[in-house]
Amino acid sequence: MAPIPTPEKEKLGKVIVIGGCGFLGHHIVDLLLEAYKCTISVIDLRTTRNRRPDSDNVQYFDADITSLSSLLPIFEKIKPHIVIHTASPAAIGESSESKTKLRNEMYRKVNVDGTQCVIEACQKTGVKGLVYTSSASVISDTEADLINADERWPVIPAKNQLEYYSTTKAIAEANVLAANRSLASPSLLTCAIRPAAIFGEGDMQLIPGTLAAYTDNKTGFQLGDNNNLFDFTYVRNIAHAHLLAAYALLVTTQSPTAPLDHEKVDGEAFIITNDQPVYFWDFMRAVWKAAGNDKGTDHVWVIGRDIGLVLATLAEWGTWMVGKDTPFKRRIVRYSSMTRYYDCSKAKRRLGYRPIVSLQEGIDRAVGFWLEERKTAGEKKGQ
Amino acid sequence: MGLLGQLLYFSVHPNQLRSILQWKIWHEPVHTRDPKKETANQRECFKYLDLTSRSFSAVIQELNPELLLPIAVFYLILRGLDTIEDDMTIPLETKEPLLRDFQNILETDGWTFNGNGPDEKDRELLVHFDVVITEYKLVKPEYRAIIADITEKMGNGMADYANNAEHNVNGVNTIKDYELYCHYVAGLVGDGLTRLFVESKFANPALLKRPELTESMGQFLQKTNIIRDIKEDFDDKRRFYPKEIWSKHVDKFDDLFDPKNLDAALNCSSEMVLNALKHGDECLFYMAGIKDQSVFNFVAIPQAMAIATLEIVFRNPDVFKKNVKITKGDACQLLMDSSTNLRSVCEIFKKYIRRIHKKNTPKDPNFLEISIACGKIEQFIESIYPTQDPKKLSLLHTGEIDPDVEKKKAEDSEAKKDVFFLLLAVIGTLLVISGLMIGAAYLAGARFDVAFDEIKKGKIFPKFDKGSEEAQSIVNQHDHGEL
Numbered sequence: 032m033a034p035i036p037t038p039e040k041e042k043l044g045k046v047i048v049i050g051g052c053g054f055l056g057h058h059i060v061d062l063l064l065e066a067y068k069c070t071i072s073v074i075d076l077r078t079t080r081n082r083r084p085d086s087d088n089v090q091y092f093d094a095d096i097t098s099l100s101s102l103l104p105i106f107e108k109i110k111p112h113i114v115i116h117t118a119s120p121a122a123i124g125e126s127s128e129s130k131t132k133l134r135n136e137m138y139r140k141v142n143v144d145g146t147q148c149v150i151e152a153c154q155k156t157g158v159k160g161l162v163y164t165s166s167a168s169v170i171s172d173t174e175a176d177l178i179n180a181d182e183r184w185p186v187i188p189a190k191n192q193l194e195y196y197s198t199t200k201a202i203a204e205a206n207v208l209a210a211n212r213s214l215a216s217p218s219l220l221t222c223a224i225r226p227a228a229i230f231g232e233g234d235m236q237l238i239p240g241t242l243a244a245y246t247d248n249k250t251g252f253q254l255g256d257n258n259n260l261f262d263f264t265y266v267r268n269i270a271h272a273h274l275l276a277a278y279a280l281l282v283t284t285q286s287p288t289a290p291l292d293h294e295k296v297d298g299e300a301f302i303i304t305n306d307q308p309v310y311f312w313d314f315m316r317a318v319w320k321a322a323g324n325d326k327g328t329d330h331v332w333v334i335g336r337d338i339g340l341v342l343a344t345l346a347e348w349g350t351w352m353v354g355k356d357t358p359f360k361r362r363i364v365r366y367s368s369m370t371r372y373y374d375c376s377k378a379k380r381r382l383g384y385r386p387i388v389s390l391q392e393g394i395d396r397a398v399g400f401w402l403e404e405r406k407t408a409g410e411k412k413g414q
Numbered sequence: 415m416g417l418l419g420q421l422l423y424f425s426v427h428p429n430q431l432r433s434i435l436q437w438k439i440w441h442e443p444v445h446t447r448d449p450k451k452e453t454a455n456q457r458e459c460f461k462y463l464d465l466t467s468r469s470f471s472a473v474i475q476e477l478n479p480e481l482l483l484p485i486a487v488f489y490l491i492l493r494g495l496d497t498i499e500d501d502m503t504i505p506l507e508t509k510e511p512l513l514r515d516f517q518n519i520l521e522t523d524g525w526t527f528n529g530n531g532p533d534e535k536d537r538e539l540l541v542h543f544d545v546v547i548t549e550y551k552l553v554k555p556e557y558r559a560i561i562a563d564i565t566e567k568m569g570n571g572m573a574d575y576a577n578n579a580e581h582n583v584n585g586v587n588t589i590k591d592y593e594l595y596c597h598y599v600a601g602l603v604g605d606g607l608t609r610l611f612v613e614s615k616f617a618n619p620a621l622l623k624r625p626e627l628t629e630s631m632g633q634f635l636q637k638t639n640i641i642r643d644i645k646e647d648f649d650d651k652r653r654f655y656p657k658e659i660w661s662k663h664v665d666k667f668d669d670l671f672d673p674k675n676l677d678a679a680l681n682c683s684s685e686m687v688l689n690a691l692k693h694g695d696e697c698l699f700y701m702a703g704i705k706d707q708s709v710f711n712f713v714a715i716p717q718a719m720a721i722a723t724l725e726i727v728f729r730n731p732d733v734f735k736k737n738v739k740i741t742k743g744d745a746c747q748l749l750m751d752s753s754t755n756l757r758s759v760c761e762i763f764k765k766y767i768r769r770i771h772k773k774n775t776p777k778d779p780n781f782l783e784i785s786i787a788c789g790k791i792e793q794f795i796e797s798i799y800p801t802q803d804p805k806k807l808s809l810l811h812t813g814e815i816d817p818d819v820e821k822k823k824a825e826d827s828e829a830k831k832d833v834f835f836l837l838l839a840v841i842g843t844l845l846v847i848s849g850l851m852i853g854a855a856y857l858a859g860a861r862f863d864v865a866f867d868e869i870k871k872g873k874i875f876p877k878f879d880k881g882s883e884e885a886q887s888i889v890n891q892h893d894h895g896e897l
Contacts, residue, residue: 179796183804185811258768260789308793313785316776327775372789374797391782 050118057081154216160280231266232400255368265393308372430743503531564606571598585653600632630696695794718752
């Protein structure tokens with residue numbers, strides 16, 4: 032794997048990372064500190080977790096992105112050149128309808144309204160480049176396969192999108208891209224990064240979810256035939272792509288001529304993967320293995336996709352009738368038996384993107400972190 | 415396997431028998447050489463080709479006539495070199511100058527060599543090598559230059575290895591050494607062949623600008639052979655698995671063959687397979703550059719065999735006990751499927767890749783890497799033959815195409831077409847049959863003019879017996895009506 036960007040650190044000027052205490056955000060802050068010359072400010076709802084030590088000179092601001100009045104003073108004070116907007120609530124399916132409604136309301140508020148505030152703040156304070164963390168799920172309706180999909184694939188319109196989270200990400204992405212060289216502020220350049228299935232240290236979804244199956248001794252099931260290729264992307268590669276994009280935007284603003292269409296970064300969306308699609312269950316097994324599982328596949332029961340869907344429906348009804356929730360849902364069956372991998376050539380061509388951490392290395396780091404966390408949690412309990 | 419054994423085998427594996435029969439019965443070569451039109455010397459050459467090559471002889475002989483002899487001669491020359499290099503009974507003092515000078519030997523009329531040991535299986539070729547030289551001199555100068563260049567490079571490479579005592583005692587050390595060895599014995603051949611293909615305009619000249627594609631073709635075949643032949647080579651006191659790989663799994667190379675180390679041995683073998691799989695996508699890419707069908711078959715058949723061989727050796731304990739081979743039926747099926755077009759070769763690769771992936775186990779230290787290597791080949795195939803069309807997907811979402819309506823429409827128009835053709839067929843058949851009947855009746859002397867007039871008079875059903883007088887009178891009236 033290639034070493035981190037260049038020996039000569041690239042300059043990014045003043046950077047604000049929104050959501051810089053979150054999972055992806057704090058990895059972006061780490062990489063900025065390691066590989067770029069810049070001054071870093073972080074905006075987050077709460078800036079208590081994932082903080083860098085004071086010696087790193089990262090400034091932290093508590094603010095709510097859904098309120099422009101809360102954002103503007105910080106922007107005016109910092110006068111950032113680059114804004115990287117990664118803040119987004121975690122996408123989790125909810126059991127009850129009322130909970131789902133509340134959660135959807137939050138998705139809309141943070142992803143759509145919040146992003147709109149960020150765009151306005153950028154426009155009002157002369158920001159040069161805005162990089163938005165979108166999601167590769169904007170082109171997935173959660174049911175149909177995505178086979179080697181690239182940026183030519185259509186964004187799923189709201190009426191066909193079964194995951195409301197993805198709808199809100201898609202709306203926000205469209206707004207961000209529309210703000211590129213817009214009439215309101217022609218000097219602002221924007222682009223969007225669409226990561227595919229992010230995982231890494233501090234990840235709250237993929238790795239803990241996968242390892243829960245291991246600790247609960249549920250490694251003996253396989254839904255679907257496991258011929259479905261899937262992209263899982265290590266968080267640091269995604270952070271790397273964000274910074275390449277930010278740098279490209281800065282270079283574009285400094286260039287006297289507009290870029291050619293086939294090398295344009297501003298106004299564009301980029302799918303980012305580890306460029307190593309694997310069979311879905313192989314990834315799960317590799318994660319379990321990294322956590323210490325020494326089993327092969329002899330004990331595994333293969334449940335076909337269709338039978339899995341029927342069983343999941345029964346399980347959902349059964350548990351609903353007794354007023355409980357089941358982790359075994361149709362959504363899970365579909366997800367684990369669908370093909371969903373991408374072609375990230377556009378990012379390679381235009382951003383010079385190459386993954387800097389391999390999938391195996393990423394799994395080892397992520398699981399190592401999780402094991403460490405669990406150990407400290409266990410020790411705390413033991414005290 | 416005796417006849418009885420074969421009968422038993424085929425009775426439970428009818429598909430295998432089917433493939434063999436289909437190949438034998440239906441196979442029609444793109445080109446067939448015609449021994450009657452050949453010189454006696456050329457026939458001699460093909461005799462030695464059959465003698466020295468089991469797998470390549472057939473595909474060479476189906477090549478386009480333009481390349482048939484150049485490639486046959488090229489093969490025999492390299493086989494000659496190989497026969498000198500391989501023979502451990504030839505002392506190094508004799509061997510080295512022969513290897514290094516072979517491209518000049520090719521210019522020496524009447525040169526033969528009988529210094530091979532009596533056990534050397536291809537000894538005969540060198541004893542009669544003058545035949546090859548005669549034919550070589552008749553090859554077009556452009557092709558000859560390519561053959562001479564590769565012969566020189568390969569001879570020198572082989573001489574370096576023969577000189578390298580370390581290599582001969584301990585085998586190959588690093589992965590880099592291993593790939594260099596494969597380059598000398600296979601990559602160079604590929605290079606020569608690609609240049610011949612491009613020179614004869616049977617391949618896209620762009621292949622010359624991407625030498626790594628050609629290299630992968632050779633590496634893939636050679637590595638597969640090395641992985642498969644580990645036991646045979648070991649019995650011959652040769653080892654080609656690089657130490658860099660096997661030392662990760664066992665302490666001594668010999669330990670690979672100890673049944674109690676089976677798990678380690680399998681992991682070692684699968685790391686070798688992983689190393690070979692890395693070439694898969696480039697092999698497919700290379701084949702996209704071939705323009706002539708016979709040349710395509712020539713390059714595609716060995717690749718298809720190689721991917722199938724990789725699958726059968728992958729995590730197969732027998733590899734350390736005997737020479738594992740794909741079955742004859744599978745081989746025939748592969749011959750049929752691969753000698754068509756790139757798309758079916760891609761299908762073959764996908765099929766065997768998925769089988770390798772199925773056998774892959776998390777117990778293997780390279781579990782994830784193997785899965786990724788398989789995925790990479792699948793993704794490459796998808797990039798040249800995409801399953802999904804983003805334009806269609808877009809129309810689907812904008813509602814310009816409703817998938818259900820669209821399907822129904824297609825079905826309806828299909829049904830309409832069916833009815834139309836069915837009617838056409840029925841009417842056509844009727845017309846043809848009536849035509850035949852009327853024609854036959856006319857030829858036999860039927861009086862349609864009379865019948866027509868009678869019908870006009872409204873007498874559709876005649877009220878008299880056939881051949882009766884009344885009938886005759888009607889005919890007479892008709893014939894002499896004006897009288």
